[in-house]
Amino acid sequence: MSGLxxxxxxxxxxxxxxxxxxxxxxxxxxxxxxxxxGALAFDIGAHAGNRVRALRALGARVxxxxxxxxxxxxxxxxFGRDAGVTLLDGAVGAAPGRAALALSERTPTVTTxxxxxxAARARDPDFAGVRWDRAVxxxxxxxxxxxxxxGEPEFVKIDVEGHEPAVLAGLxxxxxxxxxxxxxxxxxxxxxxxxxxxxxxxxxxxxxxxESFVLAEQRWLDGPALLRALRSPEGRRRSGDxxxxxxxxx
Numbered sequence: 001m002s003g004l005x006x007x008x009x010x011x012x013x014x015x016x017x018x019x020x021x022x023x024x025x026x027x028x029x030x031x032x033x034x035x036x037x038g039a040l041a042f043d044i045g046a047h048a049g050n051r052v053r054a055l056r057a058l059g060a061r062v063x064x065x066x067x068x069x070x071x072x073x074x075x076x077x078x079f080g081r082d083a084g085v086t087l088l089d090g091a092v093g094a095a096p097g098r099a100a101l102a103l104s105e106r107t108p109t110v111t112t113x114x115x116x117x118x119a120a121r122a123r124d125p126d127f128a129g130v131r132w133d134r135a136v137x138x139x140x141x142x143x144x145x146x147x148x149x150x151g152e153p154e155f156v157k158i159d160v161e162g163h164e165p166a167v168l169a170g171l172x173x174x175x176x177x178x179x180x181x182x183x184x185x186x187x188x189x190x191x192x193x194x195x196x197x198x199x200x201x202x203x204x205x206x207x208x209x210x211e212s213f214v215l216a217e218q219r220w221l222d223g224p225a226l227l228r229a230l231r232s233p234e235g236r237r238r239s240g241d242x243x244x245x246x247x248x249x250x
Contacts, residue, residue: 042155
């Protein structure tokens with residue numbers, strides 16, 4: 001383990017997620033479509049806390065889950081005294097228990113529980129410089145367990161590097177709205193998430209490329225139309241987030 005790599009990784013995340021002008025404003029504008037003041041939101045894979053920051057600015061209560069020790073400490077520093085934020089150390093998955101988290105010290109944004117996803121990235125040129133340096137054992141809970149403990153959220157943000165289908169496997173009821181990360185080279189992950197959501201209820205979808213925090217489609221799409229959009233030349237240009245809403249949501 002390199003202390004320099006850890007410092008570089010932490011600094012990079014702080015710069016990306018907190019120091020770029022206008023990014024928080026755009027994120028809050030987008031999230032205002034999903035949460036109202038006083039609503040409950042879950043941030044699964046809270047990382048450096050920029051989503052927590054945006055949700056709190058909108059007046060939402062937030063339960064933030066983060067498995068990486070360095071970022072757990074950062075979240076406690078940023079939000080430990082905020083009564084509207086509950087911080088959980090650990091991860092979310094298909095079943096409660098423990099699991100091995102593969103850490104990338106220099107590029108902590110790609111730390112993951114998904115072994116198959118990590119192996120597939122070895123063939124992805126965008127990940128050519130990434131190394132997973134070590135593994136740590138982490139506690140795993142489920143979305144169902146979180147809902148039983150904290151209540152049903154209005155919005156759930158999930159960014160867990162290929163582990164998104166496992167997170168949704170631990171959910172057995174439809175929720176109002178959520179987001180998942182997508183990678184152009186790993187759209188099978190999005191397809192699995194769409195299928196899981198379809199088993200829980202009726203959903204419509206949209207997507208936001210990169211860190212633009214602007215929805216790409218004027219009209220929300222069904223699952224097949226979303227996948228066609230993500231497989232288009234524009235969709236394959238960069239990673240981003242998929243947003244899902246229950247069709248019965250007012």
